[in-house]
Amino acid sequence: MTGRDANDALKVGPGRGNSSSGDTRVRNLLVVSEVALALMLLIGAGLLTRSLTSLRGVDPGFDAANTWTASIDIPDAKYPTPEVRNQFFDRVIDSVRALPGVQSAARIDTIPFGGGSIQYVTYDGLPAMKDSELPVVQVRMASPDYFATAKIRFVSGRDFTAADAFGTPRVLIVSETAAAKFFPGQDPLGRHVTLKMMSEEPAEIIGVVREVKMDALDASADTDAAVYAPAAQFGLGGSTLVVRTAAEPASLTCSVITAVRAIDPEQPVLNIQTMEEAVEESLGQRPLAMLLLGAFASLALVLATVGIYSVLAYTLRQRVREIGIRLALGAPVKGLLRMIVIEGLKPTLIGVVLGLILAAALVRVMATLLFGVSQYDPRTFSIVALVMLGVGIVATLLPAYRATRVDPIVTLRSE
Numbered sequence: 001m002t003g004r005d006a007n008d009a010l011k012v013g014p015g016r017g018n019s020s021s022g023d024t025r026v027r028n029l030l031v032v033s034e035v036a037l038a039l040m041l042l043i044g045a046g047l048l049t050r051s052l053t054s055l056r057g058v059d060p061g062f063d064a065a066n067t068w069t070a071s072i073d074i075p076d077a078k079y080p081t082p083e084v085r086n087q088f089f090d091r092v093i094d095s096v097r098a099l100p101g102v103q104s105a106a107r108i109d110t111i112p113f114g115g116g117s118i119q120y121v122t123y124d125g126l127p128a129m130k131d132s133e134l135p136v137v138q139v140r141m142a143s144p145d146y147f148a149t150a151k152i153r154f155v156s157g158r159d160f161t162a163a164d165a166f167g168t169p170r171v172l173i174v175s176e177t178a179a180a181k182f183f184p185g186q187d188p189l190g191r192h193v194t195l196k197m198m199s200e201e202p203a204e205i206i207g208v209v210r211e212v213k214m215d216a217l218d219a220s221a222d223t224d225a226a227v228y229a230p231a232a233q234f235g236l237g238g239s240t241l242v243v244r245t246a247a248e249p250a251s252l253t254c255s256v257i258t259a260v261r262a263i264d265p266e267q268p269v270l271n272i273q274t275m276e277e278a279v280e281e282s283l284g285q286r287p288l289a290m291l292l293l294g295a296f297a298s299l300a301l302v303l304a305t306v307g308i309y310s311v312l313a314y315t316l317r318q319r320v321r322e323i324g325i326r327l328a329l330g331a332p333v334k335g336l337l338r339m340i341v342i343e344g345l346k347p348t349l350i351g352v353v354l355g356l357i358l359a360a361a362l363v364r365v366m367a368t369l370l371f372g373v374s375q376y377d378p379r380t381f382s383i384v385a386l387v388m389l390g391v392g393i394v395a396t397l398l399p400a401y402r403a404t405r406v407d408p409i410v411t412l413r414s415e
Contacts, residue, residue, distance in 0.1 A: 027311045028347040034304035035351025036358055039388050041297035043359040046380040047370055048290035054372025055283060060112060061212035061224075063151035064275035068249035069111055070256065071271040073238040074264070082166045082235020088263065089231070089239060093143065095259040101247045106146035107231060107239040111275070112214055113282035114240070116140060121227065123182045123193045124202075131196060137178055138214045138226035139195060141234055147173075147209055149244045150275075157189050157207030164230040170203035171233075177225040179208050193227060203229065216282055218371045240271075249274045286369050301391065304351075308395035312344040340400040341393065348392030352385050359384075 072092070079085045089107055096105040110116035120134035144160045146152075155176055164171050172193055179188040192202035214224045231239060245252055257269045273281075280287075363375040373380070 027314070031304070031307045031311050031347040032351040032354060034300065034307045035348050035388060035392070036355035038297060038300035038304040039352055039355030039384055040358040040362055041293055041300050042384045042387070043355075043380055044362050044366060045290060045293040045297045046384055047363060047366065047373055047375065047377060048286060048293060050373045050377070050380065051369065051371045052283065052286055052290060055217045055286070057372075058213070058217045060217060060279060061152060061210055062112065062275070064279050066245050066247075066249055067150065067275035068243045068245060068252050068256070069240055069271075069273055069275060069278065070253075070269045071238070071240045072260065072267065072269060074267060076237055078264075079237060082232075085235045085237050086166060086232045089143070089236075091263050092241070092260055095263065096241065096243055096256055099252065099255045099259060101245050101252065103244045103246055104145055104149040105241065105243045106143045106149045107241055108140055108142040108146050109231065109236055109239055110140060111240050111242065111278060112212055113216065113278050116214065117197075119195055119197045121193055121195055124191045125183075134196065135181065137181075138224065139198075139229065140226060141229045141231040141236055143231050143239075146228075146242060149242050151244075152212060153210045155208040155210060156187075157205070159207060160228075160230045160232075162232075165232050166235050168233065170199065170201050171206045171230060172203040173207040173209055173228040174205055175209055175211050175224065175226040177211050178227055179205075181225055195227070195229065198229075198234065216284075217279070241269075242275075284369075289366075289369060301388075304388070305391050305395050308344070308348060308392055309399060311347070312340075312396050313399040337400050341396050344396035344400065345389075345392050348389065348396075352388050352392075355388070356381060356385060 072089075074085060074088055079088055093105050093107060096102060117139045118136055119139045120131050121137055122134060126135075142160065144162060144164075147154065147159055157173070160171070160173070172195075174182070174188060174193070182188065182193065183191055188205045188208060191205050193205060194200065194202045209228070211224055212226065213219060214226060241256065243249070243252060243256065253272055260267055260269050359381065360376065363370070367375050
């Protein structure tokens with residue numbers, strides 16, 4: 001044994017044949033694929049997580065906490081005139097306000113993120129033009145105290161009152177964006193706006209409120225420009241109750257339904273939800289996409305870690321005699337360890353590069369789901385790449401360390 005040439009000894013043994021070399025390439029290719037897939041999914045999940053964090057940090061313009069909502073749509077056959085429809089809703093609101101734990105109650109035709117009317121309008125000073133060329137704004141119809149209940153701050157002017165009833169001169173409250181759009185640099189109070197699809201009678205602006213996100217948290221300010229009309233002036237038969245509570249909003253459901261049925265036993269109360277639930281629903285598919293991507297990314301990361309470890313451990317078992325001979329010839333353990341780790345990391349490095357390329361393609365498909373973060377966000381890409389490299393290093397260190405602990409005497413005797 002001691003008379004054999006060292007180079008010949010290193011060249012002989014398992015792992016040097018074509019078949020074994022081909023198997024090694026296949027195993028390394030598997031590691032590359034696992035690392036690339038894990039990195040791609042982790043980047044997608046990371047971008048969606050940052051997008052959701054940004055979205056949830058957007059101020060919707062109202063306070064969603066402790067707010068209960070439900071829709072009521074009374075039939076015209078049973079409530080044929082605007083006056084009787086208004087009376088029904090006034091009685092419902094008064095009954096709900098009297099419930100224990102209720103701080104305030106009001107109604108609006110459609111709550112934020114629940115759809116609603118978009119209409120052409122004209123206003124003082126606007127030149128005559130075709131209807132199709134007129135400015136477009138969100139239109140909502142609310143009762144007195146809606147803004148206080150939703151905690152929408154007044155910038156100037158006053159709220160609707162019971163005096164703004166059916167048949168009285170029309171009035172409106174406008175949002176800050178609508179006021180700036182209609183009357184830039186001017187005081188909008190006392191000016192007039194006409195809701196062309198509802199009435200040809202100009203309505204006087206009596207108040208200005210802060211902007212509210214109407215359709216989505218990521219919508220532009222211009223699409224949120226809104227005007228609010230008194231619901232009573234139009235005698236609406238369909239409205240959404242908005243109730244602010246001192247306790248958990250869901251606990252109010254039975255009490256409100258009982259109060260409504262005490263007024264009309266046949267009247268259903270529908271679409272019951274809290275405003276926080278409405279805000280969460282407005283996020284669309286983002287939470288589900290983040291959950292799925294996160295779950296698949298976690299699974300892929302585990303598989304990649306196991307794959308890196310298993311492939312290197314198997315390869316080193318094939319090279320145990322070579323390692324033993326190197327140690328017997330005086331090769332330093334640190335140098336041998338470094339060599340093994342560097343060789344073991346090559347598939348991981350290739351997988352990281354390939355994963356970055358695949359992730360760049362993936363985020364182009366995800367672009368519509370992102371908010372407040374670039375689809376090629378360097379922070380997310382670099383952090384995930386470093387995480388994968390860290391996983392690769394950890395997964396190679398253990399088998400590499402175990403390989404350098406081999407007893408060279410035992411290895412040589414086995415020859």
